[in-house]
Amino acid sequence: MKLESYLFIIAIVMGKDSTAQNFNLENWMRDLPAQLKDVPLIYLAIPGSHDSMTYGITRASTLAPDAEPILHRLYPLFRGTIIRWTITQAIDTKQQLLIGIRYFDLRLATKKDENHYFFTHGLYAEEISKPLQQIRDFVDSHPGEVVILDLQHFYGFQPEDHQRLMRYLLNIFGAKLIPRQIDLQSITLNSLSRLRQQVVVVYRNQSVSAISEFWQSQLLPSPWPQQDRTAGLVNFLHNITRRPGIGFVHQAVLTPTPKFIILRWISNLREKCAVPVKNEVLPKLTELAPGPPLAKGVNQFAPVNVVIADFVDLDNAIFPRTIIELNLKLLRNTDLVYHNYG
Ligand SMILES: *[C@@H]1O[C@H](CO)[C@@H](O)[C@H](O)[C@H]1NC(C)=O
Ligand SMILES: *[C@@H]1O[C@H](CO)[C@@H](O)[C@H](O)[C@H]1NC(C)=O
Secondary structure, three states, X not given: OOHHHHHHHHHHHHHHHOXXXXXXXXXXOOOOOHHHHHOEHHHOOEEEEXXXXXXXXXOOXXXXXXXXOOHHHHOOOOHHHHHHOOXXXXXXXXXXXXXXXXXXXXXXXXXXXXOOEEEEEXXXXXXXXXXXXXXXXXXXXXXXXXXXXXXXXXXXXXXXXXXXXXXXXXXXXXXXXXXOOOOHHHOEHHHHHHHOOOEEEEEOOHHXXXXXXXXXXXXXXXXXXXXXXXXXXXXXXXXXXXXOOOOOXXXXXXXXXXXXXXXXXXXXXXXXXXXXXXXXXXXXXXXXXXXXXXXXXXXXXXXXXXXXXXXXXXXXXXXXXXXXXXXXXXXXXXXXXXXXXX
């Protein structure tokens, strides 16, 4: 492409920038500027939810196999407090999709004497079939949207549970699945729309190797910041390095330690972790941009791909709105994108 064409694109895009706030969150991928639909999915900014399914935890929830041993003594006494510090999302799967969330962080557990699998975060949340069906229904009715499901912890699983769960996922999503490939850079919204593929399943257990429809863990690194202060979290996120050719998850989340919780006993994770991230960390994330990783030293910070947070609905969904808008920065750098991966 000639320099004039770049300037032309940039001019159009600058005009568009001012309307960014009007992104239709329900169909934001469909509505991205056409040039961005040729950018590899791993180089787009995609908002996701952390511990996506904890909205399903209620006072009726029982302890799951991933609960800390001490909770077996504390939970009967302090049920309300423990629940307040366990729930990380207020709105359900369908509502998360409608406000633009396109990545789900899924942790699963078996339950004694039950044939089904459940979402979990120390306490049992919903059985998996209803939320997964909501995702299937959403992609069917929103052909421009792509959803990433990251199955990352499996508690109480035997090898045959993996086989059964993987068959179940193949059954629900079938031809909608985006199989893993050697060159992830060839996967763009345009290439997917031609194939009518809309769902990535990352399956973080070695039993995935037999199933070519699913992605292995190393295709989407997701390092855990393990911070309970915003300053430490910002430092962690600024310190990230990325490799070209694979995706990445920036975890914009604080993790309360037991001491942190005891000092804030009557509060909850929303007020003491999610709100500070929104107020102090999200503004820092606007300094980041999607795109391919560049040689060290060229760019100050590693580019973003998936970015996740707790309570993604806070402040009229400011988190997904902010992350989605980062994609417009790519338009000011289309030369970068096209020269490297056009
Ligand atoms: C994968 O699952 C099997 C069976 O549940 C388990 O033994 C193994 O440790 C898991 N691997 C990883 C890396 O978690
Ligand atoms: C990376 O982290 C270390 C230790 O946490 C910190 O001293 C350093 O300043 C960070 N580097 C950048 C570039 O932020």
